[in-house]
Amino acid sequence: MTTSSAAQTPIDALVAQQQFAGAVALAWRNGAVEADVVSGWRDIASSAPMRRDTLFRIASLTKPVTSVAALMLLEEGRFALHDPITTVAPEFKTMRVLRAPDGDPTDTLPAERPVTFDDLLTHRAGFTYGSFHSGPLKTAYRDALGPDIDSPYSPDEWLARLATLPLVDQPGRGFHYGNSTDVLGFLVARIEGAPLQHVLRRRIFEPLGMTDTGFDLDDARRSRAATMYGFDDDGRLEARDRHPRDEPAFLPRRPADMTFVSGSGGLWSTADDYLKFARLFVGAGAVDGVRLLKPETVRLMTSNALSVEQIESATMMGLPAFSGQGFGLGVAVVLDPQRATATLCKGGVGTVGWPGAYGGWWQADPTNGSVLVFLAHNALDFSKLARGLGLGVYSAIAAFHQAETQG
Secondary structure, three states, X not given: OEOOOOOOOHHHHHHHOOOOOEEEEEEEEOOEEEEEEEEEEEEOOOOEEOOOOOEEEOHHHXXXXXXXXXXXXXXXXOOOOOOEHHHOOHHHXXXXXXXXXXXXXXXXXXXXXXXXXXXXXXXXXXXXXXXXXXXXXXXXXXXXXXXXXXXXXXXXXXXXXHOOOOEOOOOOOOOOOOOHHHHHHHHHHHHHOOOHHHHHHHHHHHHHOOXXXXXXXXXHXXXXXXXXXXXXXOOOEEEEOOOOOOOOOOOOOOOOOOOOOOOOOOOEEOHHXXXXXXXXXXXXXXXXXXXXXXXXXXXXXXXXXXOHHHHHHOEEOOEEOOOOEEEOOOOEEEOOOOOOOOOOOOOOOOOEEOOOOOOOEEXXXXXXXXXXXXXXXXXXXXXXXXXXOOOHHHHHHXXXXXXXXXX
């Protein structure tokens, strides 16, 4: 077993080089955690070391959780994949589509068909993130919706505002990463008649014993939260109380009157908690006898839904979104193990995963029953990436993956 007390790991070396502040990483095989790395600092200023129970805001690792909740409702017949979302959210009855990517938000065409639940789960709805764009579209998104993770608007207000914005593509035409899972989460909440945080707690967190996972931190957990770190202009680690800088304060608590929760990126969790969730994908929808999804639903979720053309044209922040992977219903899935990149997910055919913007990452490989989880707080500044600042965490993920899959 590799532990924090063992010989120095590549993660330790990168932390020592101040490439990032610290991380917690777990490898689960043969029915148990066989390797754990707890490295670096939870908070540098107070010399607080990273601990295995450290809490991280997991960003887009939230998306698979929200997708599983939606698929639980699918199993119950509460909606069908090809149902238009207007059956639950009539705000989206009349959608417009940009004539040109990053064009004038007022220069649009009518949507050729309604957005469906399947479109949301596969990121083919035509929604985007404003931060992925420049110029008037970025401004339009920010003015309408506020910050991505902690918006000041209520769920109903946020949906109504999103419905006024143009789609970046016709529904179903291409993979466009963005607010689709936020929409999905609020539709799950409407179907259930309860806030999303309550739905996830009742349906997923409590059954799986994920006692440290949620959208906010109570007093008892706040001291275990990792500080967010980015880099200053001289390339030195600096603490951030918010990231991106136009988000509300990152730590330690969301505003008391905030009702918006991001099913796309708002959860806090620990490595052990997220491991419980990720094991669903090597347990055919069940963990330690607790079943959340039927095996056939897991197979549907983890089967590639994109065409070859959609995979090849998919981009994120101007780079190819996939290399050896496709995308199912809320997770990336390995199609070609030789071409697959570890920083998305890499394993046998059918391995699934999805990373987060703050340095979190996971994958589950049903071909050998293994699960890997890596959590960190690493603030990416696009303007500094060209200088290599903020990339060390991805070297750490790749090194952890190699150590735990190739020996």
